[in-house]
Amino acid sequence: MMIRLLTRIALIVLLTTMGRTTLADALVADLSEHLVKIDLGFTGKQVLLYGAIEGEGNVVVVVQGPREPITMRRKARVAGVWANDASVTFNDAISFYQVMASAELDEWLPFALRERHQIGVEYLDFSPREEIGPAEKADFQTALIRSKQKLGHYGMLEGRVSVLGGRLFRTEIFFPANVPTGIYNLEAFLVRNGEMISAQKTPLYVAKSGIEAEIFNLAHNFPEIYGILAILIAVAAGLAANAGALRR
């Protein structure tokens, strides 16, 4: 009796989850690697996101980096020179944000969906630490977005997701040399007839590694030791340079 009940429950659970996965399975995606290592030779990294879709539709991929406080400063002319004047700090600003799509968004992605899933920089939320008016906030917010775009941290690449035979899709995500470290969230969406059919999230880690990480951690966790080490290295280098010069 007990066993039959348990089996029945198990069967129900299995069926419902199967039903759900069939829906989610309309899109499956994975990354070529889940860890981007920043080492001494790091010049940026291309990561491949690939997957399969079921049926027709368009694919959009959103890459979101870790959140961090970002301070924006505005310059003003003071006694003839340009000096930083007003500043606004956004508490949980997104440090890295890229959108990649299979075709131009305007042709197929309704604004309601973009807003709900934060697809496009205009739908990102920025919360200033200071009490400022809406006009001021908008100015600083657009400036932040502009600066991040210049750094290659924010971007929108329409037509950069290629869909093959209506079954497979792939896109290459470039993480530049100045990429912020932390946990990234990559999300792929399948949209058909203006409706979100399926979505899948996958994490990616960007971390310093090897000697790169050692030096950085030493400098930030044990700054006094790092300082003494820097002095010793410099003194040794100076002595070595002198010895080398004398020999010649």
Place this chain on the structure above:
Amino acid sequence: MRSIRNLFQVRLEGESPIAAGRTLAQDRPQGRNVYIYLPIAELSVNIFLLLGLGIGVGMLSGIFGVGGGFLMTPLLIFLGISPPIAVGTEANQILASSVSGVIAHWRRGNVDFKMGGVLLIGGIIGSTFGVWLFRELRDLGQVDLVIRLSYVVFLGTIGFLMLVESLRALQRSRRPGGARRKLHQHNWLHGLPFKMRFRKSKLYISALLPLTIGVLVGVLSAIMGVGGGFVMVPAMIYLLGMPTNVVVGTSLFQIIFVTANATFWQASMNQTVDFVLAFLLLAGAVIGAQIGTVVGSKLKGEQLRGLLALIVLAVCAKIGFDLVMTPDDLYNIGFTGGH
């Protein structure tokens, strides 16, 4: 300049259009082992660019007998390294080149250790205060401005004085038998208390004088990322009246301690010392200095000083111009070092 800038992975302010993310992928360098990712500055740079920079500035310092910090720090800033890291790292590099430089002077007996000691007590007080001030200014978002303004003021003044001096010297060399300068003049500075005898410098002056100079140069050293030789040497000659043969050795001797102190505090308070960057610059500077010394021995003293004055004024003009010019974007992301 533009081609040099392109060697840097990081897009500089106002350099690239909004589509930077688009172009970056194509701009990726092919020979990836030519690039090195600097762990503290957090950007990827061409190793040969850094070595070349070191050689160039090293040559100038070999030719002119100056530390070169006042040229290297602005060049690093022009190339996109954030000013706080340029300043902190330069302190570390100057430490190495001063150690290497002082040995030769020490062997020749050109170091006044007593004078150097008094100067460095002042220097340590000054540079510690300087690094603290640096941190406060950074939090206010004004450190870039203060670094640049200090450069304009000091490079402008020193460059101008050197130019005038060398033009006069050139005139004098054409008219033989010019007036001889007195060894040193006596003025109110010699009436100050706490007099000390500095045998090597043949001076009997108040210790307050070198102490104050030490403090002031220490502050400059911490804020500008320089050894301060370009301020210290004239101050020793004109204010203290030290004989010229001990001036350079003594100045180098105290610069060692002041830059070591600045390195320690910049690293521990601000995390702005990148020793990988410092090491690469140093490697180039060592080679450059050897070439520079040979070239320098073939030029005349007045010509040298005139030439150096022009370089100093050019750097000053560039920094001044950047301060006055309306920037492409009035907004900028604040420095987030230390995280």
